[in-house]
Amino acid sequence: MSRSSFPSPVSRRSFLAAAGAVSLGAALAACGSGTSSGSSSAAKTVSQSDIDKAMATPTTITFWTWAPNIQDEVALFQKKYPAIKVNVVNAGQGAAQYTKLRTALQAGTGAPDVCQIEYQYIPTFTITDSLVDLRPYGASALQGKFVDWVWGQVSGANGEVWAIPQDTGPMGLLYRKDIFDQHGIQVPTTWDEFATAARKLHAADPNVYLTNMAANEPAGWQGLMWQAGAYPYVMAGKSSIAVNTDDAASQKVAAYWGALAKAGVISTDPDFTDDWYAGFNKGKYATWITAAWGPAFLSGSAAATTGKWRAAPLPQWDPAKPSSGNWGGSTSAVIKGTGHAIAAAMFAQFLNSDPQSAAMLASKQSFFPATKALLADPAFAGQTPAFYGGQKVNQVFADISGTVDPKFDWPPFLDQVVTDWTETVGKSLADRTDSVAALAQWQSRITTYAKGQGFTVQGS
Amino acid sequence: MTTLPAPAAPAGRRSARSRQSAAGPLFVAPFMLLFVLLFLAPLGYAAYLSLFQHKLIGGTSFVGLDNYTKALQDPQFLHGVLRVVLFFLIQVPVMLLLALLFALALDSGLLRLAKVVRLGIFVPYAVPSIVATLMWGYLYGPDFGPFAQFSRHFQLPQPHFLSSSWMLGSLANIVTWEFVGYNMIILYAALRTIPGDLYEAASVDGAGAWRTAWSIKLPALRPALTMCLLFSIIGSFQLFNEPKLLQAIAPSVIDSGYTATLYGYSLAFTGQQVNYAATVSFLLGLVIVIVSYTFLLTANRRRTP
Structure with a gap:
């Protein structure tokens, strides 16, 4: 313990500190190399003979996905194209995978050929010119196979096809029939009825909430904005964006949920946490406003409540014009810089549009389909899971899928937008403060960020 | 014969000393190499990065402090x-x-x-x-x-x-x-x-x-x-x-x-x-x-x- 031994840990630790901090920076460093030129190079169709040749040439492509056991579907592809080997890699789920993908893209090496990307993240990767337009590889021909609004989600401003849809999440309502029956609550068809039921239920049983509006779930919230007819992010060209997260439709949503949260008749617990799962199993929440992947997810997470749940469409703002939004679902995109664009594009298309593969995605992975054929298929829509008392839950959501507005779009910097939501609107719900005022803060934060990133921002 | 070892000894000692002085840096080299590569280089790179700004639209520019x-x-x-x-x-x-x-x-x-x-x-x-x-x-x-x-x-x-x-x-x-x-x-x-x-x-x-x-x-x-x-x-x-x-x-x-x-x-x-x-x-x-x-x-x- 001599005196001279003290400075050494200082310098080493502070170097470590700085080096650690730097390594995050270094990982994303090569920003300067990102191309910022316009992307709309004319789509030149690849000839069938080129495709045949490429598909007969021994090739290995890498596919990043977090879908469980997708090797089964991959095997179908490899059976049809024995020359192509698909290397499936799980690089993490959602944000974790995107961080790795960005790092690889900026490093210029290590990026996959095909990558799972959620709908809402497509603009985040097209703004950096990182996705391959799939039109030259025959993707346009697939348009008719997919649900219209879903195809809208993968289409670019100039008609590009940025990815092939894999699964979707049109939003609906799962509810506890037993709790509803016990308290004489009818399934609400409008948001007004829903609010009345929320007050009634919580007054009758203070331990139960009609629903939980998670204060950390911007994706679900944006789905509700979508349903209400908001167009929060509208790109005009590549560098101009209109931010309307504070428009009339959004304010309607914020005022509604803000009032319920303030009254304390709904809970605002963060979702996908231990307490939240326990809440479902122990009957704290009487409904879950969720997406079409919700039914399968819930039956795996709240086994204690088997047979007590039912599904219904979302309550409506205007019952004459039923509508819904989308929450979740993924696509397969081909990453720019791939040396095997043809094989990669053919794989992305086969995986999601081949009838056998698509059907397997629905049955094995419990993915909610993106194709019209499957949504209409009695083998899918006619299933009667016991968790929902034999109700044809898939049929309910298949019908909802037809009511989703096809014009909703996403911003090219989604990570920032959703973080800002949690710190403004989400926080207002949890703290029971003014959610409409929080909406204005959200808008101003997004605007500041967008301007700082060089965008021209229209709107308030 | 008897005189030989006398001059040889200092020479030997000198060469040992020079060998020693060569050995010192050699022993330190692996550490210094890693130290420069893993600590100093990233640190310098971070300092360099902190002087720039990158925008999604407009790319990277030098902004000083x-x-x-x-x-x-x-x-x-x-x-x-x-x-x-x-x-x-x-x-x-x-x-x-x-x-x-x-x-x-x-x-x-x-x-x-x-x-x-x-x-x-x-x-x-x-x-x-x-x-x-x-x-x-x-x-x-x-x-x-x-x-x-x-x-x-x-x-x-x-x-x-x-x-x-x-x-x-x-x-x-x-x-x-x-x-x-x-x-x-x-x-x-x-x-x-x-x-x-x-x-x-x-x-x-x-x-x-x-x-x-x-x-x-x-x-x-x-x-x-x-x-x-x-x-x-x-x-x-x-x-x-x-x-x-x-x-x-x-x-x-x-x-x-x-x-x-x-x-x-x-x-x-x-x-x-x-x-x-x-x-x-x-x-x-x-x-x-x-x-x-x-x-x-x-x-x-x-x-x-």
Whole structure:
């Protein structure tokens, strides 16, 4: 313990500190190399003979996905194209995978050929010119196979096809029939009825909430904005964006949920946490406003409540014009810089549009389909899971899928937008403060960020 | 023949010395190489990065010290730094006091099952901080966590571990749990090095257990305590794992700028503002160096008289 031994840990630790901090920076460093030129190079169709040749040439492509056991579907592809080997890699789920993908893209090496990307993240990767337009590889021909609004989600401003849809999440309502029956609550068809039921239920049983509006779930919230007819992010060209997260439709949503949260008749617990799962199993929440992947997810997470749940469409703002939004679902995109664009594009298309593969995605992975054929298929829509008392839950959501507005779009910097939501609107719900005022803060934060990133921002 | 060895010996000695002087740098080389590659190069690169700005539209441009002036006026960054200072002021005294008490108790030899106690207190340090935080996150659960269930069962007021007013304390509790054992071991080891004749002299002089602790053990612990404090300063300023993980269960309390390191992480990975993140990291590093150095200076000055 001599005196001279003290400075050494200082310098080493502070170097470590700085080096650690730097390594995050270094990982994303090569920003300067990102191309910022316009992307709309004319789509030149690849000839069938080129495709045949490429598909007969021994090739290995890498596919990043977090879908469980997708090797089964991959095997179908490899059976049809024995020359192509698909290397499936799980690089993490959602944000974790995107961080790795960005790092690889900026490093210029290590990026996959095909990558799972959620709908809402497509603009985040097209703004950096990182996705391959799939039109030259025959993707346009697939348009008719997919649900219209879903195809809208993968289409670019100039008609590009940025990815092939894999699964979707049109939003609906799962509810506890037993709790509803016990308290004489009818399934609400409008948001007004829903609010009345929320007050009634919580007054009758203070331990139960009609629903939980998670204060950390911007994706679900944006789905509700979508349903209400908001167009929060509208790109005009590549560098101009209109931010309307504070428009009339959004304010309607914020005022509604803000009032319920303030009254304390709904809970605002963060979702996908231990307490939240326990809440479902122990009957704290009487409904879950969720997406079409919700039914399968819930039956795996709240086994204690088997047979007590039912599904219904979302309550409506205007019952004459039923509508819904989308929450979740993924696509397969081909990453720019791939040396095997043809094989990669053919794989992305086969995986999601081949009838056998698509059907397997629905049955094995419990993915909610993106194709019209499957949504209409009695083998899918006619299933009667016991968790929902034999109700044809898939049929309910298949019908909802037809009511989703096809014009909703996403911003090219989604990570920032959703973080800002949690710190403004989400926080207002949890703290029971003014959610409409929080909406204005959200808008101003997004605007500041967008301007700082060089965008021209229209709107308030 | 007899004259030969005489000149040869100095020559041999000289060559040995030159071999020695060649060996020195050679031995240091592997370290220096890694040091430059893994520490200095990234540091220099971060400094370089912090002078630029990258925009999604418009690409990268040189902005000089703009990022630094921006950071020094950035309320999120400043609040993050202030919060860890507050954390340090609350958590570290509690932790070191506990560590000191345990170390003295173990050293006193009066404890039964001393080995079991020592191991028990040290074990949390062996638990990775990620696992520890996940575990505490479960215990803190506002509805179905054991504390909440217990207090509900006995109709006691419910604890709000994850509320904004409790959060810093809840974090401090986790960090204290993790690091008391580590600090205790350092202090205990220092106590074991005190020569036994000092104790004998003390007992001859009629000093009791408390007097011995105060006049012999505590002064002897001073260097070890200085080191523990120094590590704690650095650890506090780098608070990251615990808030990052608790963010998932308390998203409206722990925002992206809750601590300074968390802010740097959010800037880099949420906002894609790598250059600004490098600036913030650099400034944080500077704060740590200044605080640690000031602490060492004052600690050393007090010890000299």
